[in-house]
Amino acid sequence: MTQxxxxxxxxxxxxxxPLAATAIIRGRKARANLRQEKAELEKRAAELESSYAEAxxxxxxxxxxxxxxxxxxxxxxLQGLANEQQLAISKTQEKYGEHQLLQDLLEIxxxxxxxxxxxxxxxxxxxxxxxxxxxxxxxxxxxxxxKGRIRHYTRVEIRxxxxxxxxxxAVEPVALALAxxxxxxxxxxxxxxxxxxxxxxxxxxxxxxxDDAGVGMNEEExxxxxxxxxxxxxTGVTGLGNPPQFGFAVIGVLAARYGFTVSxxxxxPYGGVRAVVLLPEDLLTNMPEPEEQPxxxxxxxxxxxRVSASxxxxxxxxxxxxxxxxxxxxxxxxxxxxxAPARTSEETxxxxxxxQRGTQSGRSAANPNREGHDPQ
Amino acid sequence: MTSPGEQEPExxxxxxxxxxxxxxxxxxxxxxxxxxxxxxxxxxQPSHLDPEKRRLLELCSGGYLSVAExxxxxxxxxxxxxxLLSDLSTDGYLVTRAPAPPAQLVDVSLLQEVLDGLQAxxx
Numbered sequence: 001m002t003q004x005x006x007x008x009x010x011x012x013x014x015x016x017x018p019l020a021a022t023a024i025i026r027g028r029k030a031r032a033n034l035r036q037e038k039a040e041l042e043k044r045a046a047e048l049e050s051s052y053a054e055a056x057x058x059x060x061x062x063x064x065x066x067x068x069x070x071x072x073x074x075x076x077x078l079q080g081l082a083n084e085q086q087l088a089i090s091k092t093q094e095k096y097g098e099h100q101l102l103q104d105l106l107e108i109x110x111x112x113x114x115x116x117x118x119x120x121x122x123x124x125x126x127x128x129x130x131x132x133x134x135x136x137x138x139x140x141x142x143x144x145x146x147k148g149r150i151r152h153y154t155r156v157e158i159r160x161x162x163x164x165x166x167x168x169x170a171v172e173p174v175a176l177a178l179a180x181x182x183x184x185x186x187x188x189x190x191x192x193x194x195x196x197x198x199x200x201x202x203x204x205x206x207x208x209x210x211d212d213a214g215v216g217m218n219e220e221e222x223x224x225x226x227x228x229x230x231x232x233x234x235t236g237v238t239g240l241g242n243p244p245q246f247g248f249a250v251i252g253v254l255a256a257r258y259g260f261t262v263s264x265x266x267x268x269p270y271g272g273v274r275a276v277v278l279l280p281e282d283l284l285t286n287m288p289e290p291e292e293q294p295x296x297x298x299x300x301x302x303x304x305x306r307v308s309a310s311x312x313x314x315x316x317x318x319x320x321x322x323x324x325x326x327x328x329x330x331x332x333x334x335x336x337x338x339x340a341p342a343r344t345s346e347e348t349x350x351x352x353x354x355x356q357r358g359t360q361s362g363r364s365a366a367n368p369n370r371e372g373h374d375p376q
Numbered sequence: 377m378t379s380p381g382e383q384e385p386e387x388x389x390x391x392x393x394x395x396x397x398x399x400x401x402x403x404x405x406x407x408x409x410x411x412x413x414x415x416x417x418x419x420x421q422p423s424h425l426d427p428e429k430r431r432l433l434e435l436c437s438g439g440y441l442s443v444a445e446x447x448x449x450x451x452x453x454x455x456x457x458x459x460l461l462s463d464l465s466t467d468g469y470l471v472t473r474a475p476a477p478p479a480q481l482v483d484v485s486l487l488q489e490v491l492d493g494l495q496a497x498x499x
Contacts, residue, residue, distance in 0.1 A: 083388065086388040089389050090388055090389070090459060093393060093453040093456075094453055096453075097447065097453030097454035097455050097456070097457075098402075098410070098454045098455060099451075099455075102402060102403065102453060102455040102456075103401030103402065103455075106393060106394040106397075106399070106401060107394075109392055109394055110392070110394050110399075113392060131458055134390055135390075137390050138427070140427070141389070141390055141391050141427070144391045144395050144396075145390045145391050145392075145395070148391065148392045148395035153398075153399070154394065154398055154399045158454070162425065171390065175390075300464065
């Protein structure tokens with residue numbers, strides 16, 4: 001034992017043990033502190049991260065909003081200009097209706113329509129102005145209007161007509177959505193292949209079916225299209241990709257806003273895509289005919305003097321008097337029927353009375369002669 | 377740019393003229409001029425005609441109308457109406473008649489002779 005007592009190592013051990021113990025205790029404390037600090041730091045980091053994400057999201061939203069409002073007002077100007085230009089082109093077309101210039105005017109008109117559509121599409125994504133309210137129009141006319149807004153419109157064939165019309169608020173959105181579908185159809189198919197449109201009445205409304213003979217879509221493209229078309233989330237302008245693909249995003253927004261459905265998940269009989277637009281009953285109305293009546297007659301009545309005056313001066317010789325008598329039925333009876341009911345009931349009564357007195361006196365006067373003039 | 381209120385009364389046609397003719401411009405042949413007279417033929421209308429063609433046939437069903445009158449009623453440029461007319465007459469739904477020739481300017485001396493003759497006989 002004494003040899004141990006003399007061993008400096010023992011003394012060193014004895015002296016070292018409390019030191020070691022304190023060191024261990026301190027180490028533990030320090031570790032606990034560290035752990036606590038780490039936890040705090042982690043918590044703070046998480047907080048920072050979430051607030052950072054929030055800030056980014058907010059900045060994103062703000063940037064989106066700013067982009068939208070800037071684009072919206074820019075597009076509104078462009079849309080206004082396109083509309084003005086369209087009216088100017090219409091007037092020039094009327095003026096040079098017979099001139100060789102008409103052909104060029106038609107082409108300019110076509111380009112202007114495409115230009116207007118592009119501006120409209122961007123405006124739709126920015127929750128902007130869609131354009132003027134249209135009058136009620138037949139589904140066939142809306143489809144034709146859509147056809148006129150794409151570049152290769154001559155490839156589009158409309159195979160059927162419909163007795164239904166679209167309510168005025170739905171005319172422009174449906175035409176724009178159809179135009180975007182047609183644009184896709186012509187872009188993703190061979191340059192000379194036809195695009196067929198069929199209009200079909202179904203129990204839930206009217207279907208416009210667009211068949212192209214293109215390459216179709218793969219699963220990924222279909223999923224993307226479905227996501228955009230169902231419009232569960234708005235894409236906005238910043239999520240369009242590069243190069244930006246407007247089509248489905250625009251259609252999705254329009255469909256959600258106006259309550260029609262668009263699906264592109266079936267294949268066309270030609271191997272391409274079949275797009276089906278289902279227009280529900282509340283967007284439809286039943287009146288293409290009464291809608292046409294006032295526009296037929298109002299200008300007819302208003303223009304009659306001008307037209308007949310110009311033709312009288314143009315061809316006084318033979319055909320005109322005869323033509324006026326036979327005339328277009330829509331013109332002449334209108335003028336008569338509006339002037340006819342101007343009589344008061346007293347006048348009518350006195351006329352009828354005069355007629356009756358006349359026939360009575362005529363009969364009594366004719367009676368003696370009658371026997372003599374009755375050889376049959 | 378004008379405000380939407382100002383634009384309301386004037387709205388361009390929904391279906392543009394180039395769509396109505398499907399991109400075709402003026403027909404090459406001079407079958408129709410402003411005073412060519414047109415009327416609907418006896419042939420029955422098919423059911424699948426475009427609205428513009430149907431309306432044109434309706435306009436012409438009452439008797440002869442000139443191309444200028446038709447264009448006025450339809451509110452379309454004359455060139456477009458001519459394309460439609462040419463389609464319809466090719467398909468046999470329309471009959472055209474050349475305009476009556478403008479009256480010849482009659483020789484004044486001939487008129488004088490007629491007058492003299494009438495006066496000699498009845499006067």
